[in-house]
Every structure is written in structure tokens, then in C-alpha cells.
Amino acid sequence: MTEFCQRCQTxxxxxxxxxxxxxxxxxxxxxxxxxxxxxGLPASTPPTVLAVFKxxxxxxxTVSRTRDRQCPECGITFAEFKAKGRFGCAHDYDAFLARVVxxxxxxxxxxxxxxxxxxxxxxxxxxxSATASGAxxxxxxxxxxxxxxxxxxxxxxxxxxxxxxxxxxxVKSEAYEEAARLRDRIQALEKDLAKGFEVDG
Amino acid sequence: MAESPRDWFASTDSAGxxxxxxxxxxxxxxxxxxxxxRNVAGFPxxxxxxxxxxxxxxxxxxxxxxxxxxxxxxxYLRLADLSSLETELLFERHCISKxxxxxxxxxxxxxxxxxxxxxxxxxxEDHLRLQVLGPGRSPEALLEQLCDLDARIGAQVAYATHPRxxxxxxxxxxxxxxxxxSVMLHLPALVWSKEIEKVFDAAGKMKLAVRGYHGEGTxxxxxxxxxxxxxxLGKSVDRLLADVTxxxxxxxxxxxDVRRGVRKEKTRTLEDRIWRAYGVLRHARRMTSTxxxxxxxxxxxxxxxxxxxxxxxxxxxxxxVLSQPAHVQLLAGRELDDDSRxxxxxxxxxxxxxxxx
Numbered sequence: 298m299t300e301f302c303q304r305c306q307t308x309x310x311x312x313x314x315x316x317x318x319x320x321x322x323x324x325x326x327x328x329x330x331x332x333x334x335x336x337g338l339p340a341s342t343p344p345t346v347l348a349v350f351k352x353x354x355x356x357x358x359t360v361s362r363t364r365d366r367q368c369p370e371c372g373i374t375f376a377e378f379k380a381k382g383r384f385g386c387a388h389d390y391d392a393f394l395a396r397v398v399x400x401x402x403x404x405x406x407x408x409x410x411x412x413x414x415x416x417x418x419x420x421x422x423x424x425x426s427a428t429a430s431g432a433x434x435x436x437x438x439x440x441x442x443x444x445x446x447x448x449x450x451x452x453x454x455x456x457x458x459x460x461x462x463x464x465x466x467x468v469k470s471e472a473y474e475e476a477a478r479l480r481d482r483i484q485a486l487e488k489d490l491a492k493g494f495e496v497d498g
Numbered sequence: 499m500a501e502s503p504r505d506w507f508a509s510t511d512s513a514g515x516x517x518x519x520x521x522x523x524x525x526x527x528x529x530x531x532x533x534x535x536r537n538v539a540g541f542p543x544x545x546x547x548x549x550x551x552x553x554x555x556x557x558x559x560x561x562x563x564x565x566x567x568x569x570x571x572x573x574y575l576r577l578a579d580l581s582s583l584e585t586e587l588l589f590e591r592h593c594i595s596k597x598x599x600x601x602x603x604x605x606x607x608x609x610x611x612x613x614x615x616x617x618x619x620x621x622x623e624d625h626l627r628l629q630v631l632g633p634g635r636s637p638e639a640l641l642e643q644l645c646d647l648d649a650r651i652g653a654q655v656a657y658a659t660h661p662r663x664x665x666x667x668x669x670x671x672x673x674x675x676x677x678x679x680s681v682m683l684h685l686p687a688l689v690w691s692k693e694i695e696k697v698f699d700a701a702g703k704m705k706l707a708v709r710g711y712h713g714e715g716t717x718x719x720x721x722x723x724x725x726x727x728x729x730x731l732g733k734s735v736d737r738l739l740a741d742v743t744x745x746x747x748x749x750x751x752x753x754x755d756v757r758r759g760v761r762k763e764k765t766r767t768l769e770d771r772i773w774r775a776y777g778v779l780r781h782a783r784r785m786t787s788t789x790x791x792x793x794x795x796x797x798x799x800x801x802x803x804x805x806x807x808x809x810x811x812x813x814x815x816x817x818x819v820l821s822q823p824a825h826v827q828l829l830a831g832r833e834l835d836d837d838s839r840x841x842x843x844x845x846x847x848x849x850x851x852x853x854x855x
Contacts, residue, residue, distance in 0.1 A: 410664030
């Protein structure tokens with residue numbers, strides 16, 4: 298029952314596309330993922346977060362050549378984490394802190410959660426009906442009011458300054474591995490600033 | 499007599515309930531799913547969870563979840579107590595993830611209420627995955643409902659959190675809020691015109707992911723795409739929601755513009771494609787689920803453009819679910835091999851479409 302790719306005739310066709318040709322006629326294409334890519338189509342299965350993420354971990358972890366330590370709690374090493382993209386326990390975030398922070402910065406553009414961990418989801422979903430006259434006072438404010446924070450763009454700009462200073466320092470001391478790491482972070486941050494924060498307004 | 503939890507997914511009437519048939523933009527915005535990832539403090543994450551501890555997590559959560567009084571129809575089901583067909587039915591209705599249904603092992607469970615459109619997966623990639631699923635563009639209400647559920651579970655269960663990183667998750671891509679908002683869009687015109695690539699690019703620049711019909715790691719099929727946030731850390735849940743919702747009107751307008759353009763400039767081609775798809779669905783004798791979804795996608799566009807006035811959108815949505823493998827077997831009342839399924843699927847689609855004339 299396997300349908301073969303119309304291009305290479307060898308792989309199973311996994312991407313099915315209907316195209317309109319120049320004359321407005323319909324062309325049905327059955328391609329394998331490889332040929333679909335060559336055809337400028339997305340592979341039938343989009344890249345998973347894990348795949349993208351692994352790439353990021355690989356970059357982030359060229360950082361340290363120190364011997365791979367184990368989490369004292371669950372015994373996982375950073376190499377094991379890298380291979381699977383999954384931590385073994387809650388303590389890993391602290392056990393590998395020095396590597397986790399740059400990683401989170403790459404993935405999320407931040408390494409700090411806003412507000413106290415426990416109040417995350419409760420953190421005030423505004424109730425549009427609450428503004429109506431005679432509305433009952435809002436339920437007790439969830440835990441803490443959000444701290445007055447600088448905008449993400451401000452924070453990033455500040456971080457960028459700090460990283461650039463740091464880069465000058467490590468280049469002077471000829472710590473090139475560290476310098477490469479900083480350069481990558483600076484580039485990523487610059488990219489974010491150019492794109493992401495502009496969108497956020 | 500209270501209905502059995504199985505009545506929902508054993509019934510074919512309700513198969514497409516979670517998809518939108520009214521409200522603004524229901525022709526394009528099919529459904530919204532929001533989930534939170536949570537872990538129980540004191541237990542290793544799944545990667546280091548041995549069999550005994552996995553059982554302990556499951557029973558710890560079972561005891562607490564069952565105590566919640568969320569809805570009259572709430573149910574806690576262990577996957578081990580379900581047939582593989584039942585598990586697949588839950589998956590095809592987007593009540594549980596592909597991972598929970600197929601990829602993961604060990605003691606897994608789902609706590610759900612069909613009326614509230616919510617489910618809590620136990621021993622997924624994280625110990626807990628809370629999700630709400632609703633038709634169309636109602637993300638604010640859904641998020642509120644989900645946060646309420648989170649608060650109620652959080653009152654019973656000590657979550658693994660960190661003063662700096664917020665909620666801790668197996669994969670650091672979910673850390674912080676654990677929040678993922680996925681909006682399923684039907685974008686046939688953007689696919690036909692090949693502008694969908696630009697959607698991917700634009701989404702990527704805004705740190706949004708575009709995934710397939712069943713979410714992460716699933717295929718792009720039938721012109722259905724799930725747009726979701728990639729970032730979970732460093733922003734409030736409201737902000738993350740806004741990041742996703744602010745692009746929706748743009749995507750909707752984009753798809754509409756292209757639909758208008760195609761309709762104006764390639765009227766015959768468009769009509770031909772839609773009627774051809776309808777014709778095949780109406781008369782074919784053998785059909786795979788992928789072919790069914792793709793043809794139904796064209797028919798869905800036809801319905802939204804008013805070209806197939808005899809067909810209600812609700813029926814098309816329902817058929818999208820009912821033509822999937824487990825539902826075809828549910829309709830047949832027995833397990834079927836691939837080929838028999840393809841025959842049964844074609845039979846069923848012919849019958850349903852014949853009813854509408």
C-alpha cells in the first residue's frame with residue numbers, strides 16, 4: 298500500500314501537495330520528505346522543539362570543559378541531559394546552573410521567571426467584567442503584586458552592555474573559549490533586540 | 499444515573515464538539531488549546547523515574563485529583579484500564595497527547611471533564627500536564643479556566659518550583675510558566691498560494707512555533723497548523739497570551755486576502771478543486787485518513803466560502819474527527835486492519851454526505 302515518491306521513486310511519499318500550475322490547472326504531488334524539501338516545501342513533520350533545542354544545548358555547552366559532574370540528587374550528567382534534552386529532577390537546574398542560565402537565555406531570551414514561582418499561573422488574568430460598575434471588588438490579589446520591572450528590551454540592552462565589557466576583559470586575558478561563548482551570546486541578544494523586542498513594543 | 503466517562507468518547511455524536519462552528523473567524527481559527535506543565539516536588543522527573551516511583555506519582559496524583567470537584571462528569575482513567583482503541587479515541591479528540599497515548603510507557607492516566615473541555619495528563623513528559631481546549635478564538639476565557647484549575651490542583655499538590663526559574667519542567671523549553679498556547683488554524687489558501695512559507699518565517703521571528711495537526715512532532719496535514727508560543731520564561735502568562743493572540747488577526751486577514759484573491763482570479767480552478775474534493779468524498783470506495791483530511795480541508799474551504807451551501811460546517815468538522823483511524827473503528831464497532839479501515843471510511847463518508855443531498 299506504500300505510495301512512492303513521484304520524484305525519486307524510491308522513498309515512501311509522505312508529503313502530499315496540490316499545486317496550481319501556471320495555467321491554473323491542478324497538479325497533485327506525492328513526494329518523500331527529502332524531495333519535498335528540495336521542492337521548497339516543509340517536510341511533513343516539522344522540526345520538534347527538542348531538535349532545535351539540542352542544537353542550542355550543543356552551542357551553549359561548548360562553554361565548559363570541566364569534567365561532567367553529576368546531579369547529587371538524581372545522578373544525571375549534563376551529557377546525558379544533552380543527549381535527551383530532558384532533566385532528571387528539579388535539582389538539575391541548580392546542579393548545572395552555570396550551563397542552565399546561558400541555555401535559558403538562548404531559548405527564552407531570559408533566565409528569570411517573573412514573580413514568585415508559586416504564583417505563576419494565578420498571576421492575575423484580568424477579568425474584563427470587573428470594570429463594570431457595581432462589580433464586586435476583585436478577589437484577594439494573588440500573592441504579590443508584580444514587581445516594577447524594566448521592560449524586557451531594557452534588560453536585554455543592559456545585559457548586552459555587560460557582556461560586551463566582559464568580552465573585552467576575557468579577550469585581554471586570552472580566554473578565547475570563554476570569548477567565543479560571549480560572542481555567541483552577544484550575537485543572539487543582538488538578534489533578539491533587533492527582532493523580538495521590536496515586535497513586543 | 500450518571501453517564502459513564504466512556505460514554506463521551508464511545509459516542510460519535512460529540513466527536514467534533516471541540517471545534518468552532520460559530521463566533522468570529524471560526525472559518526479560520528478552529529480551536530485553541532492551552533496547557534501548563536507541572537511537576538510534583540520531591541519526585542524525580544520522568545527521565546529518572548523508576549517504575550516504583552512512577553506508580554507513586556500516579557497514585558499520589560490520583561488521590562488528589564479525584565478529590566477535586568470540578569464537574570459532574572469528571573473522570574479519572576488509567577491508561578492501563580483502557581483498550582488501545584479507547585486511548586486512540588482520546589488522542590484523536592485532542593484530549594490526550596500523542597506522547598501520552600503512544601510514545602510513553604509506565605503508569606499514565608488522564609483526569610478529564612468533557613463538559614469543561616479540560617484534561618489533566620498524569621506522567622506525561624512532566625508529572626502533570628493541565629490543558630483546556632476550546633473552539634475558536636476564546637483564549638482569555640480558556641486561560642482563566644486553566645489558571646483556576648492550576649490553583650485548585652496547586653492547593654493539593656506541592657509543585658516543583660524554583661525561586662529564580664519558576665515552575666521546573668523536564669525540558670527547559672517549558673520552564674517558568676509551563677504555558678503553551680496553541681491555536682489551530684485552517685489555512686488552505688495560504689498553502690495553495692505557497693505563502694505559508696512566509697507564515698513560518700514570520701512566526702519564527704516572533705518566537706512562535708508552527709506545528710502540525712496534532713501538535714508537536716506531528717505532520718502538517720489538511721492545511722491545519724497550530725501556532726504556539728516558544729518562550730515560557732521571563733514573561734507573565736498574560737504577556738505570553740498576548741504574544742500569540744496579537745498575531746492571530748494578522749494571520750486571519752492574510753488567509754482571507756488570499757482566499758479573496760484566489761476566488762476572484764482563479765474562480766474556476768478554485769471551484770473545480772472544491773467540487774472535485776467533494777465528488778471524491780461523495781463517491782470513493784477506498785480512502786486513507788490522510789486523503790480524507792485533505793479532501794475535507796478543501797470542502798471546509800468550500801463551505802466557508804459559501805460554495806457548498808448544503809453542507810453545515812459542523813458536519814465537516816465532525817467528519818474530520820470521525821474519519822481518523824480509531825473513530826472509523828468505533829463507527830464499525832470492531833477493530834479493523836488498514837485496508838478494511840480505508841473501505842469503512844469511504845463508506846461512512848459517502849453515507850454522511852449523501853444525507854445532506
